[in-house]
Amino acid sequence: MTRTAFKKMHGLGNDFVILDARAQPVAMTATRAAALANRHSGIGCDQLILLEPSARATVKMRIFNADGSEVAACGNATRCVAAILGREGLAESRIETAAGLLEATTDGQDATVDMGTPRFAWEDIPLGYAMDTAAMPVAWDGLSAPMAVNVGNPHVVFFVKDLDAIALGAVGPLIEHDPLFPERVNVNVAQVTGPNTLNLAVWERGAGLTQACGTGACATAVAAIRQGKVQSPVTVSLPGGDLVISWAPGEPILMQGPATFVFEGEIDWAHFP
Template identity: 65%
Template sequence: MIRAFSKMQGLGNDFVVIDTREAPLTMTAPLARALADRKTGVGCDQVILIGNSTQANVSMRIFNADGSEVEACGNATRCVPLFVGRDVTVETQAGILSARMGGTDADLSVSVDMGVPRFEWEAIPLAYAMDTLMMPASWENLPPPAAVNVGNPHVIFFVDDLAAFPLDRLGPIIETDPLFPARVNVNFAQVTGPASLRLIVWERGAGFTRACGTGACATAVAALRRKLASSPVTVSLPGGDLVIDWTPGGTIQMTGPAAHVFDGTIDLDALV
C-alpha cells in the first residue's frame, strides 16, 4: 500500500503526518514503530493521522515512536494548520483544540489553545491520592515534583542545574513508576528569570525529544502555581522557545514555530 505523507516539525519535535480523510488507514503499533524508525522507516517522534470529524474541522490521532497511542501533542497540533492550509479546530482524545497561524512566511508561528489544565490526583492519573502541587514523592536526590494533566500526564521537577541530573537514566525509571498507572512524561526545569524557564523532557513512549509542547505547557503552569514565574512564560527547550500564557481558571495558550519539511510516499506493506 503506497501512502503519501508529510514530514513536519515544531522545534525539532518531528512528525510523519498522514491524511486519512479520503483514504482511511488502520494504524497498528508495529506500523507506527516501523514508520518512526530513523534507520529503516521515515523517522519521527510521533506518527500523526489527520482524519474527518463531526465535532471539529479535522481529527488527529497521535502514535508515539514505541507504537503507543496518546491523547495530546502540542507541537503536532501546531503543525496541523500548516498541513491543512488554514486555521483549524482539531478533535483529539484530549478534547477540541484550536490552532491559528501568525507571523510571516519567513517567521511563521502557530498558536494553540490547549484547554484547561487538570490538577486532581485522579485526573493525572496517580495511583493514589496526594497533593499534586508539591508531591510527597521523589526519586534519588530530585526535589518533590508537581503533576499536571494538559491532555496527557506530566510530572515536573524544578532543579537548580539541569546538567546535574541524568534525564536519560532517570526519565525511563520515573515514566514507568507504579505511581503513574498510565505512565508519565518527565520534565526537568530550571528557572532562568522572572518569566523564563529552561526545560528538558523525557516523553512517555518517545524518550528524549528536542521539544515537547504539552511539557512546556505543564511546566509553565506548575511554575506559575508555585509562583516561580509570571505569565507569559518563555520556555526554552533544546529545539527552541515556546511562549506559554495562562491565568488560573483559564485555558493555556501556546505559541511557537512550526515547519513543513518535505513530502514523500512510502510502501506501508514493505515496513511490516
C-alpha cells in the same frame, strides 16, 4: 491501497510523520506506527500523526509515540497540523484529539493553540493513589517533590537549580514506568532563569529525550506560574528552541511557536504490513 503520501514536519526539533487519511482511510496499529517511526528501517520520527475526518471539527488528529503507543495530546504536533490546514487556506481551525477539541490559528510561520484547561486532581493525572499533586511526597535519584499536571496527557514537573547536573536520560525512564503512574508519565525538569523565562528538558513517555515537548512546556509553565516562580507569559527554552506559554488560573493554556515543513514523500505499504 499501496501508497500513501506523508509530510515530515517538526516543532523545535520534535519531529513527526503526518499521514492524511481524510480522503482515504489508513489502518494504523501499534506495530505499524513503531515501524514507520523507526529511524533506521522506517521514516523516523518522535510521533506519527494520523489525520482523519471529524464530524465535530476541521480535522481529527490521532497521535502515536515512537514505541507505537497511542496518546491523547501533543502540543508541537497540533501546531504542525494547524500549519498544514493554514496551507489549505484555513488560518483558524478546530482540531479534534482524544483529549478534546483544540482551537488553533496560524500565520504561515508560527501557530498558536488553545491547549485547554489544566487539571490537577490526583485521579485526573492519573496517579495510582491519592496524594497532594502540588508537591508530591516522592523522589527519584535526587529529584523530589514534583508537581503533577494533566494537559491532555500526564506530566510531572521538577524544578532544580542546575538543569545540566540532571542525568534525565537515566532517571527519566525510571519515573515514566514507576507504578505510581498507571498510564506512565512525561517527565519535565526545569530551571527558572528569570521572572518570565525558564529552561526545560523533557523525557517523553514512549519517545524518550526529545528536542521539544509542547505539552511539557505547557505543564511546566503552569506549574511555575502556580508556584509563583514566574509570571505569564513564559518563554520556555528547550533544546530545540523557544515556546511562549500564556496562562492564568481558571483559564485555558495558550501555546505559541513554530511549525516547520521538512519534506514530503510516499509510504509503500508493502514494506509496512
